[in-house]
Amino acid sequence: MKKILILGGGTAGTMMANKLSKELDRSEYEITIVDKDKTHYYQPGLLFIPFGIYNKHDVIKPKANFFPRNVNVVYGDIDYIDPENNQVFMQNGRKLNYDWMVLATGTETRPEETPGLKDKLWNKKIFEFYTLEGAVALRNFFKDWQGGKMVLNIAEMPFKCPVAPLEFVFLADAYFTEIGIRDKVDITYVTPLPGAFTKPKATKMLGELMEEKNIKVVPEFYMERVDNDQQKIISYDEKEIPFDVLVSIPTNMGTDAIERSGMGDDLNFVPTDKYTLRSKNYENIFVLGDAADIPTSKAGSVAHFASDVVFENLMSALEGRELKAKFDGHANCYIETGFGQGSIIDFNYDTEPLPGTYPLPGVGPFGLLKNTKTNHYGKVMFRWIYWHILLKGKEMPLESQMSMAGKKTS
Amino acid sequence: MATQTIAGKEVDLNEDGYLTDHTQWNEAIAKELAKEEGIELTDEHMKVLNYLREKYAEGESLSIRKVGKSGIVDIKGLYKLFPGGPLKISSRLAGIPKPQSCV
Ligand SMILES: Cc1cc2nc3c(=O)[nH]c(=O)nc-3n(C[C@H](O)[C@H](O)[C@H](O)COP(=O)(O)OP(=O)(O)OC[C@H]3O[C@@H](n4cnc5c(N)ncnc54)[C@H](O)[C@@H]3O)c2cc1C
Numbered sequence: 001m002k003k004i005l006i007l008g009g010g011t012a013g014t015m016m017a018n019k020l021s022k023e024l025d026r027s028e029y030e031i032t033i034v035d036k037d038k039t040h041y042y043q044p045g046l047l048f049i050p051f052g053i054y055n056k057h058d059v060i061k062p063k064a065n066f067f068p069r070n071v072n073v074v075y076g077d078i079d080y081i082d083p084e085n086n087q088v089f090m091q092n093g094r095k096l097n098y099d100w101m102v103l104a105t106g107t108e109t110r111p112e113e114t115p116g117l118k119d120k121l122w123n124k125k126i127f128e129f130y131t132l133e134g135a136v137a138l139r140n141f142f143k144d145w146q147g148g149k150m151v152l153n154i155a156e157m158p159f160k161c162p163v164a165p166l167e168f169v170f171l172a173d174a175y176f177t178e179i180g181i182r183d184k185v186d187i188t189y190v191t192p193l194p195g196a197f198t199k200p201k202a203t204k205m206l207g208e209l210m211e212e213k214n215i216k217v218v219p220e221f222y223m224e225r226v227d228n229d230q231q232k233i234i235s236y237d238e239k240e241i242p243f244d245v246l247v248s249i250p251t252n253m254g255t256d257a258i259e260r261s262g263m264g265d266d267l268n269f270v271p272t273d274k275y276t277l278r279s280k281n282y283e284n285i286f287v288l289g290d291a292a293d294i295p296t297s298k299a300g301s302v303a304h305f306a307s308d309v310v311f312e313n314l315m316s317a318l319e320g321r322e323l324k325a326k327f328d329g330h331a332n333c334y335i336e337t338g339f340g341q342g343s344i345i346d347f348n349y350d351t352e353p354l355p356g357t358y359p360l361p362g363v364g365p366f367g368l369l370k371n372t373k374t375n376h377y378g379k380v381m382f383r384w385i386y387w388h389i390l391l392k393g394k395e396m397p398l399e400s401q402m403s404m405a406g407k408k409t410s
Numbered sequence: 411m412a413t414q415t416i417a418g419k420e421v422d423l424n425e426d427g428y429l430t431d432h433t434q435w436n437e438a439i440a441k442e443l444a445k446e447e448g449i450e451l452t453d454e455h456m457k458v459l460n461y462l463r464e465k466y467a468e469g470e471s472l473s474i475r476k477v478g479k480s481g482i483v484d485i486k487g488l489y490k491l492f493p494g495g496p497l498k499i500s501s502r503l504a505g506i507p508k509p510q511s512c513v
Contacts, residue, residue, distance in 0.1 A: 156475065194495075220495060222474065224486065237489040266476050293471070295510060 002029050002318070005088060005098035007078060009035035011043075011391065012289030012303040013104035014066045018393030019311045021068035029318075032072040032096065034088070038063055041132060042386055043160075044300065044379075047167055047336070049135035050142055051175040056132060058383075066391045078105070080260040083282045100284050100318065102310065103270060105257065107160050107290040107298060111250040114155055116226035126226065126246045129168065130160075138247065147176070147184025148244030153233055154191045155223050158267075159252040160290050160298035163345070165189070166196065166206060167336040168247065173213045174338030188216040190233070190241060195219050199352035202345055205369045209337060252298070254291050269293035274349065275326040277310050284317070286310045296329035296349060304390055305330040305400040330402040332358075334379040342375035344368050348402040354409060359398055361406035368407065417442045428501070428508050432466065435505030443503050447492075451503070455491055457482050459504040466506040472497065473509070 004020060006013045017033045024031065045059035067073050077091040081101075088096040109130045111118040117126065127138040152169055169189050176182040189196070189210065196206040196217055210217050224236045232242040254268030263281070264270055271280040272292040279285040288310045289303040296302055305327070312325035329349030336342050344366045345353035357364040365374050389396060413422050417438035422430045427446075429435055440459055444451045461482050465472055474497050478485035485496075492499040497509045 157473070222485075222489075236485050237493060265471075266473075266479060295471075 001027075002099045003097055004029055004031045004100045004102070004314075005096060006031070006033040006102045006104060007081070007088065008104035008106055008289070008291065009033045009063050009067065009073070010040070010104065010106050010289070011300045012106070012291075012307065013102065014040070014063070014391045015304065015307045015393045016102050016104065016288060016310065017071050018066075018068055018391070019307065020314075021071050022393070023311075023315070026070055030072065031070075032074060032098075033067060034074045034076070034078060034090075034096070035063060036075065036077045038075055040066060040391075042383060043130075044386070045383060046129055046132065046135045047164055047171070049132075050127075050129055050138040050168075051171050052139060052142075053171075056136060059132065061387065078255070078257040080257055081263060083261065083263060083279075083285065086284065098284075100314065101282075101286070102314070103279070103285055103287045103291055104289045104303075105255045105291045107252045107254055107269070109250040110253045111248065113251040113253070114223060114225060114248075116228055117155070117248060117250060119226065120228045121226075121231070121246075125231065125244065126228075126248060128248050128250055130164075130249065141245065142175070145245065147181045149186045149188070149242060150245050150247065151188045151190055151233065151241055151243035152247045152249075153221075153223055154193075154249045156251045157192060158298060159249050161333070162197070162297055162299075163333045163335045165191075165249050169215050170209070170213065170338040171336055173215060177339075186216075187214070188218060188241065190218045190221045190223075192222045193219060199347065201355065202353040202369060205343070205355075206335075209343075209371065213338070252290075258291070265293055274329065276313055276323045277306055277327050278313065278317075278323065286314055286317075294327070294329065297331040297333065299331055299333060300386070300390070301332045302330065304396070305332075307393070308400040328401055330400060332398075334375060334382060336376065336379055337371050340376050341371050341373055342377075342379050343371050344375050344378065346402060346407075351402060351404070351407075354407040356407040358406055359403070364406075426502075426508055429505040432463070432505045432507075435463070439505065440503045447499055447503070449492065449499075449503075454483065454487075455500075455503070458488065458491060458500055462500060462504040462506060466504070471510075472501070 020031055039060050040063045042059040045054050048054040079089045079091045081088050086098050123137040129135040169187055176185045195203040197203040221235050223233050226233050232240045234240050254264055258264040258268040270287045270291055272287040272294050274294040290298040309325040309327040313323040316323050332346045334344055346358050347353045355369040358366045358368050421434045424430050441451050461480055488496045501509050
């Protein structure tokens, strides 16, 4: 009996458990999935909570609903992995052995990394929305807020869902307009990147949208600390930006269990071959989702496309065959732009987001790098797709490889 | 891409002014490139450039955080040495590719 161990039962781990359990013969393989949390969070939904569009119950479901029945489930904190001896130690002292591992422990926010961020004003005037707790605290703050200077800051690259902070300010613009106080709210978007986004065409489109919506962009700002008394953020080169409310995307890091295992880089992300998605250091470990250090977005869509590659390569590895499937870094992100509209970007390691239609050339229905109502419905539908199709590892009517069809290159 | 003579040596630069072949690099070239950025290279600068070249050769990806933890200079110090875009500028002077900021 060979043991396959999936660490992390979030988006990526759950998809993998479902795919593997369908394929593998249970008299030969035992599958176990490990997570510390019994609740599954629909993270894309967290974005909508501060504006009262979704509430808590729209984004949580028991993890157990999504794990296949014939898979062992272990709830508990992973202490560390001993990859030389194919063992995982849990914080409660339990030991798990494995022959093959899928590492899918994701990323988490670390406000503690920035002095003054998680301090006196935390959840009073300084918020984040990447956790349910944070998103709900910000919702409660917005209920009574009369307006002032709202600053959104991205602490550090990389962070998961790189479009989420953009969507946040677009939705904030719409929200404050709808409740009638937009003229009293000053919105500033502060980023360590050279512009609203990284790739030229998307940066241009999103930069123009920012201007249209009267949102200021402060690029190349790398936050050193937050001054709680004077309510300002300060960069390493001593630029200062005052705020009445600060919405932060804190430093993102992999779990400390990776650090304790000596398996990560300086942000606890795991060195991973960007094509095969196998760990660079251990032949029997594949890395899926946000936990990997591959140079593409940390996003659910990426984990979804990558899961096809990990699945295929793990199957090959189990049978001692060469790893043939190659990941292309495919990412596909809906961007909510407010007032019932949205945009979409589709890209990979080599191709930046381009305008056009998706997924069908010339037809769409979605418009790439365009602001349309249909794109917004795509995002709305995504929640249903996420719970009912994606997590269950069912086939989506989309190719995992990025396609140039429908994209305009000039 | 363009070929240019810097400090008496022919080097290939891409459209952003980065060396396309890091083996063409030498200290004199770094000094010339630094002048374009308005920086007078000191030993402190050179330590950073050598660190970057070393890590690049080892195939590691570089970030401001990583340089800040290198023990050579902290992040604040790095900004003082290479004002504006510390990793972008220091990478250019070190003759290695422009750092990718992934999305
Ligand atoms: C606000 C927001 C909006 C987003 N919007 C989108 C979007 O529109 N589209 C999109 O594609 N993506 C979006 N994302 C990103 C997407 O949710 C993530 O990229 C995706 O969930 C990554 O999956 P994962 O399995 O790698 O990590 P996760 O789903 O985070 O799962 C990791 C799991 O590992 C467990 N774990 C970690 N450490 C340990 C430990 N030491 N012991 C035990 N268990 C552990 C955690 O409990 C967790 O369940 C968004 C994210 C946020 C926060």
